[in-house]
Amino acid sequence: MVLSRFWLVIFISSIIFIVVSLFTANTYTIDFVLNGVKGDKVLVSEKYLEQLPVYLKDSITAAPENTFVVNRDLSNPDTTYVYTNKTVKIYSGVQKSDGLLPTCKSTLVDIILPLIAYLAFFCGLMELLIISGASGKLATVLSPVFVKVFPSIPKNHPSISYMTLNFAANFLGLDSAATPFGLKAMESLQELNPEKDRASDAQIMFMCLHASGLTLIATSIIGYRAAAGAANPADVMLPCIITSFIGTIAAFLIVGIKQKINFKSASLVGVLMALIGAIIGLLMYVNQLDLIGKNYFTNNLSGLILVGIIAFTLIFSFKHEKKFTEASTTVFESFVVGANNGVKTGVVIFPYVLGMLVAISLFRNSGLFEIISNGLGYVFSNLGVNKGIVDALPVALLRPFSSAGSRGFLLDSMSTFGADSLTGRLSSIFQCSAESTFYVIAVYFGSVNIKNTRYALGTMLLVDAICVVTAIFVASWFF
Template identity: 75%
Template sequence: MVLSRFWLAIFISSILFILVGVSIGHHYGLDYIINGKKDDPIQIGEKYLNELPRFLQDSIQKADENTFVINRDTTNLDTSYVYKNKTVKIYSGVQKSDGLLPTCKSTVLDLIIPLIAYLAFFCGLMQLLIDSGAAEKLAKKLSPVFVKVFPSVPKNHPSISYMTLNFAANFLGLDSAATPFGLKAMESLQEINPNKDKASDAQIMFMCLHAAGLTLIPTSIIGYRAAENATNPADVMLPCIITSFIGTLAAFLIIGIKQKINFKSVSLITALMTIIAAIVGLLFYVNSLDLIGKNVFTSNLSGIMLVGIIGVTLVFAFVNEKKFVEQETTIFDSFVTGANNGLKTGITIFPYVLGMLVAISLFRNSGLFEIISNWIALFFANIGVAKEITDSLPVALLRPFSSGGSRGFMIDAMRQAGPDSFTGRLVCIFQCSAETTFYVIAVYFGSVKIKNTRYTLGAMLLVDLICVIAAILVAGWFF
């Protein structure tokens, strides 16, 4: 219900803001909101050539292809004048996001089709884990801990193994693998959900822990920093790990208190201390490496682990081939069955993802998001927050809405302030330490057709806020 109302609020407020903009002349036309593409110039006016100042008329007529660019304000994007068919079209600024129709198209071609392919492959592997008995064995090993975190989940339930694989994939930065594992976990948890339209406690806990995104190897962030010629692309690795761990711990405590989980459990404390020890050990190990060693470690570990997961799954399936025979199937047929289920899941979640992304597109292109983010940045600037932090806030504000949008702001911030500046490093930590909240809710709850998400959205946004505060503090500590 909360998500539905928020979605409606985004749509309605954006449309009203656009209509007001048209009525006061802020928008020259609305075609860019419907058909425009990200980074395209926005037309702000059209005049006859003789209506322009004389120096502009001369400059346009002398310019190549009758196009003249004037740097009206060094703090803003250039304004372009294009003379064609007796009129001069005036462009200024660029589009923040794809328009409605291009968003629909890109959602299918650039997001859903690749996602369905990932789902098909990894759901095929998960089917092998189920049929070979590996999932059952993994669930038995981890049941003592998961029963404490998810008291409503029966001991040795298959969802335990799926959640474990999802957390492990997130931990290693394997986004393509994490989503299929997570969707399978949600489907499994839905089987024991007494109210199919309402999110269960276990599903909410899983969603919030997943969204906190505890990351061991922020591979993509390191890659973007390397592309921007950072002196040490991996220097944000430790801050990213610490910040994402703080977010994960906050998510666990917030939801745990809400669900009255027993935090004094020996198995739970042991598991938590084991994770902390592993992270500390990793920090010491990585810190002992030189620059080349860090780059090799961060670029190879995730890939090795992914190949290892695939290899172990196939070998285990081969060793236990008799179990497939008992079920009157083969290893390959089992994989195909799982892949087919992944395909169906991808088709199911498509409308949910599309609805959310189109709303976000309208919100950004209307200009409303930019105004809100500027107000927030101005507020923090007036209370004494450093400019290096306020310049980073657009990434933090946009991250819950759009991974691609916040990534664009992150890259732009690194280019403007420098990848080795405080701003350049902070935006990377923001990008790494939080999840695309609205997209994740749409995908995961949409896959099992849950309508009432209860307090999930509020809890996830609170965790996002904690991650932002932690990122600022950790970045200040390190840099």
């Protein structure tokens, strides 16, 4: 219900703002909202050639193809004059995100189709883990801990192994693997859910822990910083880990208090201490490496572990081929069945993702997001907040809505202020500190047709805010 109302508010307020801007002459055309593509020049006015100053008129008619650019900057043209059919079209700036119709297309082509491919492959592997008995063994080992965090889940339930693989993939920055494992976990948890259209306690706990985004190897962030010319691309690794870890602990405590979980359990404390120890050990190891060693380690660890998971699944399935025979199937046929289920899941979640991303597209192109962002920046500036922090806030504000959008702001901040500036580093920490809340809600709850998300959205947004505050303190401390 909360998500539905929030979605309606974004949609309706954006449309009203677009229409008002058009009729108050603040916007010349709304075509860019519908058909514009990210990076396109924005049409701001149209005049007859005679209405322009003489120097502009002469420059336009003398320019190649009657196109004249003022303050030319290939990455962000300031003002462009195009003379056609007795009128001069005036463009200024570039569009920040795709319009409504291109968003519909890109949602299918750039998001859903690749996601379906990932789902097909990893759900095929999951089917092998299930039939071979590997997932059952993993669930048995981890049950003592998971039954404390998820008291409504029976001991040795298959969802335990799926959630474990999802968390592991998230830790290692393997987004393409984390989503299929997470969707499989949601499907398994839905089997235990007595109210099929209402999120269960276990589903909410899983979603909030997943969305908190604990990441040990921020591979993509390191890659962006290296491309932007950072002196040490991996220097944000420790701040990213600290920020996302605090976010994860906050998510666990908030949901745990709501669900009356026993935090004094010895198994919970033991796992938490083991996790902290593993993080500290990893940091100590990485810290003693030189720059090339750090880059080599961070570039290869995640990929190596993913290859290891695939190899283990196939070898374990081969060793337990009898179980496939008993199930009247083969290893390859089981993979195909699982892959087919993954394709079906991708088709189911497409409308949920489409609806959310189209609303976000309208929100950004309407100008509302920019007004909110600039307003908050003005408030923080007047409160004496460091300008480097204020300049990074757009990444934090957009992150819950769109990973791609916030990534665009991240790259822009590093290009504008420098990869090694406080703004560039803080933007990097914002980007890797949590998941895109609204996208995650749409994908995961949409995959099992959950309509009432209860307090999941509010908790996830609160955790996002905690991560933002933590990131600011951590970045100020380190840099």
